[in-house]
Amino acid sequence: MKNLVGAALLGQSGGPTSVINASAAGVFLEALKQENITEVYGAVHGIKGILHEDFYDMKQEDPAELMLLKNTPSSAIGSVRYKMKNIKVDDSEYQRLLEVFKKYNIRYFFYNGGNDSMDTCNKISKFLKKSGYDCNVMGVPKTIDNDLNATDHSPGYASAAKYVATTLMELYHDATVYDTPQVTIVEIMGRNAGWLTAAAALAQSKGQGPDLVYLPEIPFDFDDFFVHVQRVIAQKGKCIVAVSEGIKTKDGKYIPELFADLKKDAFGHAQLGGTAQVLAEEVGKRTKVKVRAIEFSLLQRSAAHLASKVDVEEAFNSGKKAVQAAVRGTTDKMVGFKRISSNPYKMKYVLLPLKLAANTEQKVPLEWILPDGKGMTQDYIDYALPLIQGESKAKLVDGLPRFAKLKKIRVPKK
């Protein structure tokens, strides 16, 4: 337990979410309050900003604007997808980082991201310790994919899930409006873990969701899928399907890959397009039914206007608690969530060893996934429903969201 005095630095990393800035607001506003924290910096584009000594001076921001970050989507100080060099082969990037930390007297380091980012954070934490440089390192969780290990859930997931469920309910109304047969295939993010696609079951639980739901945890069989689509069409005239972008066959082939070969034979070139589009094309070829593919794309991770209040508050508090813990002397930990009960929803913040969250993926339990694309069990609904409660969004000016506008003043290079 060291009572460190020095600068605090936050980096945002990986794919942004609706609430990653809420965590940033939590870190910045709490850090600005702490006597032991002399400066508050934001790394411009995460690790890259550190390696380039490129920081924003958060002390020069209006605290009211920092508070607006709570409801501003995406990563306000810039994100990055950057894999540091393997420290065992070449530790030059780590040495450079240490040099920068020393130069700016950075004694508190916060990294906000998902699996890969926690891996980076973990490695930095271990390196700094080994180097004898006193710095409290804290991970702040974030991912719409909800696949961070050891925590009940991660900030960003609930808001994206609320977007998925709400939008699917609205699409259900639109996609069933004509008396002609129609297949609508909706693609939802999640390369390996189907948590976000599972949120389609929340719409189903209201009787206004997709007919079929496919997660990447279960091997995908096109012929079987097609039988189910035809069956739904025969019964109802319409079929709405929610698929994870990451569904793959038992041989590990993604859908665009699966039909790329077919396409190459027939037309001499590789198939382009996403999972839903390729599925829609294949269903269209085999039926006379109108088929439409819809991709939620970046919308599902930036729709701050539809954020869950639970999510925004938990994201904000994660940032705040990371700072408080670090100032108390904690290091090498990630803030995580431990669920006490679902109904009523009770959760407590816990501090998890960084290495637990680093680079491991928590997938959807197989026993929560119903067979034949039917959706999810009640266990999933009970798990997810408390997370999407309430609303928290930017106030409207001229009928449009008033997002934070930061001055983004650079820290002079030393």
Added chain:
Amino acid sequence: MKNLVGAALLGQSGGPTSVINASAAGVFLEALKQENITEVYGAVHGIKGILHEDFYDMKQEDPAELMLLKNTPSSAIGSVRYKMKNIKVDDSEYQRLLEVFKKYNIRYFFYNGGNDSMDTCNKISKFLKKSGYDCNVMGVPKTIDNDLNATDHSPGYASAAKYVATTLMELYHDATVYDTPQVTIVEIMGRNAGWLTAAAALAQSKGQGPDLVYLPEIPFDFDDFFVHVQRVIAQKGKCIVAVSEGIKTKDGKYIPELFADLKKDAFGHAQLGGTAQVLAEEVGKRTKVKVRAIEFSLLQRSAAHLASKVDVEEAFNSGKKAVQAAVRGTTDKMVGFKRISSNPYKMKYVLLPLKLAANTEQKVPLEWILPDGKGMTQDYIDYALPLIQGESKAKLVDGLPRFAKLKKIRVPKK
């Protein structure tokens, strides 16, 4: 002016919107109050429902559920895209309709839709009059395309415009998050009129919108477009483009058609996919920059959670006023909006001859469109901003919208 006593019938027609059910709520709830209206029917899938004597009995619905229609997206009683036979060649469908109207004593007919639907409504109105059958026929406007003639704007437009502007502001945050070059091309509905794409300028007016905006009113030149994209990339590293699905070259070719020929030469098959996707592919081929296509698809016309209060109220009142006017003896008219002033926003409801709205398209004034994809003039902003004000949405149950659930009890066939 005839004081008719009999049944009222509403049909919903064409592409649904976030607020077409608000108009239905206005019609149903007002009709249920009127002494001269003996029955209140909803035509199942518009004209098709009439031809098949397929009606819902709205008197059997709970009025509280009918009120929830105000915030329920899409067409609750089913929509249709159906072109009646040319009356000059074959009037059998019109005769059938007359027969059904007589059988069910339908004396008030309301049709809620866009250009094509108003054309149908106009023809029915003229036919019934010529046939000497007393029935007051009223059009209720609806279209996200905002291209109905003679009215300042149409219900459905404002909510879709609010969706477009809000979502583009959110995408702006997401699409600028990395320090690597990126082009994001967003496709917005509107086959011939660019009103909805113009709403991108509302996001631009907040400094958080696309860099380039292309409407179908201006012939599209790919080479010129590509020069502009490259210029923005050189200046800012990122480029966000909003395009109408209906942009076409000066020779009248849509974008997928334009590059279909190229594709056929090279790969022997026709290009699939939408305007944004094809543009993204072409930009991708010519640059090393990451390019992403996003289609708002059905989301933009069903996002009731983001509806404008002004729009919801105007849609509801349009339905209500159509009934009130019809009961007063008005026929052969469409409810329209006449703007008194924009700031403060003042509008009055007017009754326009149905033939004025029938089948004519009101496009965006060319003088409102800035050259070189720069967006729109202040005139457009002044026009559109009052329309997207306020919020009106379904209350949340379990964090999800509680949409109307109708019993949908069929009227027994006579």
